[in-house]
Amino acid sequence: MAVTEEALMWVEKYRPKTLDEVVDLRDIVDSLKAFLKNPKTMPHLMLAGIPGTGKTTIALCIARELYGQNWRNFTLELNASDERGIDTVRERIKDFSRYSRAGFGNIPFALVILDESDMMTGPAQTALRRIMETSSRTSRFILICNQSSKIIEPIQSRCAIFRFSRLDRQAMKEHLQNIAKKENVKLLPEAAERIVDFSEGDLRHAMNALQTASAYKEGVVDEKTVSMVIGEASPMQVQKMIRKALYGDFMEARKTMYDIMGSFGFSGSEIIRQVQRELFKMSDLTPEQKAELSNIIGEYDYRLTQGANSDIQLSALLAQFAKFGKSIEESYDAQ
């Protein structure tokens, strides 16, 4: 299982291996280290926060701190958004968590890392809660999620919760510059600025954008290349679609929607989740407007699960956005 070859995607290559290497999350790292001094007292953990802020990295670091080189033998890493049904919980997690690892090392328990655990179904969460109780002598859980509110209360109360906030712009820029230096790439300051703007605190997007841009031009990453790379990426396309709709250009918005479906292969519900995510990043809308739009999205997200054609539901959603955009405009005119 052990991967000896060097990672080639920079997100992996430069993923910190130990908690000491994690530079930007001082508070979280310090309290985790306190737990790890006496691992037997470590509780279940919940790491919550927006994507690309280091939650998975921290979880993997903990695994390495606990078990060293052979961490993979003692760790079950599951992605709840891929396998989120109750069967996974009952079979894989239950089997893995209930037998004892005592005698195989210093740590008497195995580790279950459950990424995107807020995507788990309700019944699966209830099943998980039982397993967390019954296997507490043999296993520890690290639940990773975007929104802790989507995890049922009984599970939350069994975990020590750590909240990850949006990465600081300055820290992100330094991070990107460090990597560029190690890769012998000159990252121009305005290009770094552009990547940071675009990624909205999501380091994964930022690093992938940097790596892609550096593949386009030998030795230097400039703003033009970055703009080209991120213009192609889906978050920008989704934002473009939302803006077109809100500014009343429905035809263009719908065309962008079909482009996004065509060039990225997203399903309807994947696009609608991205709309939700990108909407909250958009600074030209007030919190009230976002909340109202979010309600509309919720309605069409539901219809999407019932309907036959997701592109029709998405088009209908964009039409609602266009109507909303018009009402905003009219309220400005009235003032």
Added chain:
Amino acid sequence: MTRNDLLWVEKYRPKKIEDIVGNEEAKASFVEWLKSKRRTKKAILLYGPPGVGKTALVNAAAKEFGFTVIEMNASDTRSEKAINEVAKPATAYIALDSFSVGSKGNLLFLDEVDGIAGNEDRGGVGAIVKIVEQSRVPVIMAANDPDLDKLRPLKKVSMLVRFQQVRIPRIIVLLQKICLLERVKAEFEALERIAQNSRGDVRSAINDLQSLSEEDHVLTLQDTVMLSSRNKDVTMDETLRAFFSAKSIEEVSTLLRYSSVDYDDFLLSVSDNLPKRYTDPDELATAYNFVSQADVFRGRIGTENWHLLKYFFNSLAEAAAVAPESYKPFQFISPPIRIITLFWTKGKRTTLNNICAKIGAQCHVSIEIAKHSFIPYVKSILQKQKGGPIASWLKLTPEEVDFLIKMGRF
């Protein structure tokens, strides 16, 4: 895409019997029946697939032999009352001047008799039978599907003439003729493809040819690719036109029940064309809300709950009637926009998901995150480096690399 205002199917509608392509035997027996002085059966039922020339034959023959056509088709109400009002007077007398000026008088033509509806056209079939029995003029009926139970009484009193699909080579010859007249340059393979795709339906072949040909452009086989995705929707444009110009919900409901268009294609086409119909954002949002509801009902119908079809129709009808007063004719969007996304067949989605799972395994992310936070970048990198070490580190097969490189270019 249309080159001029006139539809080619109208422009090249057969004017003489000999202009009608194929079905020689059927044509001959029809002409013999029409010409004979003492008909053994007073009515004749022409049946067969659409677009093979049934209606054209009736009109061309009437012209050649000097009959005046009194026609009732599916767009007319055909209840007992309506038929008696229109058809009875038309069939009761032989024209007085029939011998003097060469006119043979009236001919009653009931097109699309299989479209006579159970409820709205109550008593229609019975009324027709009575008219046939009393008629002094030829009664001609046409239908696609003669096997319907409700048509049994009509079959009893009629001579049956069967029309078949027109053979492909004959359609190709016709298309070539039209190309010549319209100055369209086309590869033979393209015309062959159009003819094959029409499944013997001349009308749809001509429609397809017109929609695919552009000025100063040689029609190639490549241009015909989109044809495969559409079923025979000869009546799609007509149905859409009637749909969007409707004045009331009732009108649309009736239309939808009569139309033979495929529900799913129609739903997509309505969605495609909705923003052209409603340019005001409020109207569009309201109408799209109904289309969205219709789609939800379509989803609930699935393959078995057909009793829900009426709700599907109702929602669509409401979408058509949001603002009747704002209707202006417009050019329909066709072919369906959906074709772009047809690239994503189930197989290709699986391929993409497998790639995402591999990325997920190496980079500790879910398939969904791999899809939006990695694929766009990995794709660009691979396009730039033509595969290379990243591909092998991600454990992608050459086919998968190829798939990613080509992704998003269509």
